[in-house]
Amino acid sequence: MTGSEESPPFRLAYVPGVTPAKWVRIWNERVPGTPLTLTQVPATEADALLRAGEADAGLVRLPVDRDFFSAIPLYTEATVVVVPKDHVITAAEEVTLADLADEVLFHPLDDVFDWDAPPGEPAFERPATTPDALELVAANVGLLIVPQSLARLYHRKDLTYRTVTDAPQSGIALSWPEEATTDLVEDFIGVVRGRTVNSTRGRATPPEPKQQKKRPDQGGPRQKSGKPAGRPVRGRSGGRPGKPRRKS
Numbered sequence: 001m002t003g004s005e006e007s008p009p010f011r012l013a014y015v016p017g018v019t020p021a022k023w024v025r026i027w028n029e030r031v032p033g034t035p036l037t038l039t040q041v042p043a044t045e046a047d048a049l050l051r052a053g054e055a056d057a058g059l060v061r062l063p064v065d066r067d068f069f070s071a072i073p074l075y076t077e078a079t080v081v082v083v084p085k086d087h088v089i090t091a092a093e094e095v096t097l098a099d100l101a102d103e104v105l106f107h108p109l110d111d112v113f114d115w116d117a118p119p120g121e122p123a124f125e126r127p128a129t130t131p132d133a134l135e136l137v138a139a140n141v142g143l144l145i146v147p148q149s150l151a152r153l154y155h156r157k158d159l160t161y162r163t164v165t166d167a168p169q170s171g172i173a174l175s176w177p178e179e180a181t182t183d184l185v186e187d188f189i190g191v192v193r194g195r196t197v198n199s200t201r202g203r204a205t206p207p208e209p210k211q212q213k214k215r216p217d218q219g220g221p222r223q224k225s226g227k228p229a230g231r232p233v234r235g236r237s238g239g240r241p242g243k244p245r246r247k248s
Contacts (some may be wrong), residue, residue, distance in 0.1 A: 009035040010184040013050065015043040016130075017077075017149030019174055020059055026191050034184065042129075046112050050177060057176035057185050061112050064175050071175040074192060078123055078146040079113075079169050080161035089143075094163045104142030106133040106168075112119035113168045118145055132153065 008117065010027070012154050014020050022081045027036050041049050050069070064071050082099060082186050089099070097119045105120035108127040127133040131154055133144045138158050147170040151161045174192050176185050 007034045009037045009059075010188060011037050011039065011055045012047060012188070013041045013055035013060075014059070015041060015046055015060055016090045017147055017153050019149075020057045022207065023188070023191050027188065031187055042110055043112050046175075050175065053177075053180070056180070056182065057174060057188060060173060060175045062171040062173050063114065064173065068072045068177060070181065071173040071180045072189065072192065073171055073173045075148055076169050076171045079145060079164050079167040080148050080151050080162045081164050081167075082134060082144045082146060082151050082159055084137065084140055085158055085160050087143075089162055090160060092162060094165050096166050097164065100143065100145075100164070106136060106142050106144045108133040108144075112147060112150075112170050113145070115168060134159065 003156055008100060010031075012020065012024075024036055024038070032103065039049075040053055041055075043061050046058050047065065048226055050060075051059050059074075060071075062071070062073065081089065089095055092099075100120045103120045104119040106124050107118050108130050110129050111118075120143070123136075127136060127228060130144070130146060130150055134154050134156065136142060137144050138156060145167055148161070148163075184205070233242045
């Protein structure tokens with residue numbers, strides 16, 4: 001590879017609510033020769049994007065098709081209900097699904113929870129997206145249950161949220177096609193799992209070995225002048241050095 005050529009990038013997809021900044025920073029420190037490109041994709045489209053090979057791996061919401069994908073669960077999010085700021089629910093710090101039984105709850109088409117329908121009273125229609133549903137919440141038409149990260153991502157000044165203690169939860173995982181487990185994927189697995197640079201797993205370049213101290217020549221100890229110590233040098237006459245020859 002010539003100096004003008006660049007390594008192909010590692011392509012990482014991520015769904016709304018996920019913040020990959022920390023892992024990207026670690027990647028740039030450990031693999032500076034390979035750029036990392038980010039693509040945000042709706043949660044409902046992440047599967048198709050990875051199957052089409054348009055990304056090497058993705059930070060996605062569980063569940064995934066384990067017959068096709070490998071996945072490493074990373075964390076599970078708290079679930080909240082988004083309400084207008086003046087709603088009666090805001091009087092409590094936490095609520096349960098039973099507390100929402102008489103409320104109209106929206107079920108957008110991009111809902112990330114694995115349920116047939118949310119609890120409570122059904123809405124008159126299913127909004128196309130989570131942001132569309134939040135517009136209706138702001139209009140005091142109903143409420144919306146989402147992972148906390150989405151409530152923060154789509155924050156509005158006229159809305160707030162409360163934790164729902166017994167609602168389903170959404171898990172985030174690193175996922176990739178099992179048959180496409182490349183060296184770069186292994187490198188990123190090491191990043192998200194917190195492996196050190198010196199870990200035996202992963203493909204990060206090991207640190208250079210320490211230079212050994214130079215040993216003195218094996219011809220004996222050295223004098224301050226740098227010459228090896230030995231027998232004293234005799235004069236031409238074979239006598240002791242420093243004494244002139246006596247004239248006859």
